[in-house]
Amino acid sequence: MGVIVQKFGGTSVGDAERIRAVANHVARTRRAGNDVVVVVSAMGKFTDDLLRLADDVSPNRPPREIDMLLTAGERISMALVCMALAAEGIEASSFTGSQAGIITDDEHTRAKILEVRPDRIREALRDGHVAVVAGFQGVSASRDITTLGRGGSDVTAVAMAAALNADVCEIYTDVTGVFTADPRVVPKARRLARVSFDEMMEMAATGGRVLMLRSVEYARRHNVPLHVRSSFTWEPGTWIVEEDSDMEQAVVSAVTDDTSEAKVTVSGVPDRPGVAARLFGELAQRGVNLDMIVQNTSENGLTDISFTVALTDVDAARGACEAVREEVGAAKVSTDSNVGRVTVVGAGMKSNPGVTALMFETLSNIGVNIEMISTSSIRISCVVRADRVEESVRALHTAFGLDAS
Ligand code: ADP
Ligand code: ASP
Ligand code: MG
DSSP states (O other), X not given: OOEEEEEEOTGGGSSHHHHHHHHHHHHHHHHTTOEEEEEEOOSTTHHHHHHHHHHHHOSOOOHHHHHHHHHHHHHHHHHHHHHXXXXXXXXXXXXXXXXXXXXXXXXXXXXXXEEEOOHHHHHHHHTXXXXXXXXXEEEETTSOEEEOOTTTHHHHHHHHHHHTTOSEEEEEESSSSOBSSOTTTOXXXXXXXXXXXXXXXXXXXXXXXXXXXXXXXXXXXXTOOEEEEETTTOOOOEEEEOOOTTSOOOSOOEEEEEOSXXXXXXXXXXXXXXXXXXXXXXXXXXXXOEEEEEEOOOBTTEEEEEEEEEGGGHHHHHHHHHHHHHHHTOOEEEEEOOEEEEEEEOGGGGGOTTHHHHHHHHHHHTTOOOOEEEEETTEEEEEEEGGGHHHHHHHHHHHTTOSOO
């Protein structure tokens, strides 16, 4: 028997009945002789509700106060789960991120974990208790409460599992594992028994939101076995593993979709050395993370530069571009939020030419125009109109032979 970390997402603890079901499952795991650490998210869509409330109260939202507000959601869940465990006859104690020793930097709303000091969690386990930890939150060196970014409870769970040298980190959610595409978009998607870390990272980075990207990176770095599974059916789900030689390398193993980005274009940019450096330097300084970048061929010494950013960063990106526009004498800055991205991911792509051609042909067959393209050795992404994303994903899923029979 060993140490097991079990993380439950929002839907999994969405109401009293769900919380009792979770407690029952945790109790069984405990009774089987395991040390159990539970990590919980806020109930249902509570984090979104709190953000809306903040919006209604004030256009001014100091990040420190947003973090203080949002962490309340996970505190509610952890206390309720402990109460439900008590009803199961299981001794349990709840811990905030700070109490659990999740030490972060001080980047409010998107803090990174610097260190985990799980002394109190170890103590609770030694006393025979189940430790229930509030996900998504930590404390900075300057003792302010921080949050880890949306979906961040996944990172809490993996970090706890790494710090405690857990045998497995189980991510319980509202689907039965990682699928060949979001099963809500592609009804014919199939569950994958195993996915390599490489593929999972590409999926998480391009919209496969079942695991937060940073949790996958952390798990790989610290060798944490990850098992994504359902808190509704409790059946075995998907293991995220290091790629090994006997692993079947599908040319394309998944198709992802993402409509959380916008396209920013700076047009009429003088095509001379130093201009791009100035533009992207300004964006970096303002903390804007870029994704795809495209520069058109120059005409009459002028060019257009387009890139994609998270929708939440559009205003900051526009500000940076406007500032540089005057300085370098570019014509115009425009933004477009009606874009989306479709991506095919597969470790076998490395050794199989023709994936790009089939992807373009498939999109062309349904009359979808490709606006931007980016690739890695195991991924191809295309930016298309947002309202064409879902049908594009379905067409690609079929074209690459992924549909369930
Ligand atoms: P939780 O609240 O448990 O963290 P999330 O909503 O963050 O759950 O993630 C689970 C959701 O991820 C599923 O409901 C599903 O719609 C979506 N999803 C997107 N892509 C995939 C995929 N490839 N496989 C499984 N689920 C996916
Ligand atoms: N409650 C947080 C969110 O909605 C964290 C999480 O669920 O992982 O983003
Ligand atoms: Mg999640």
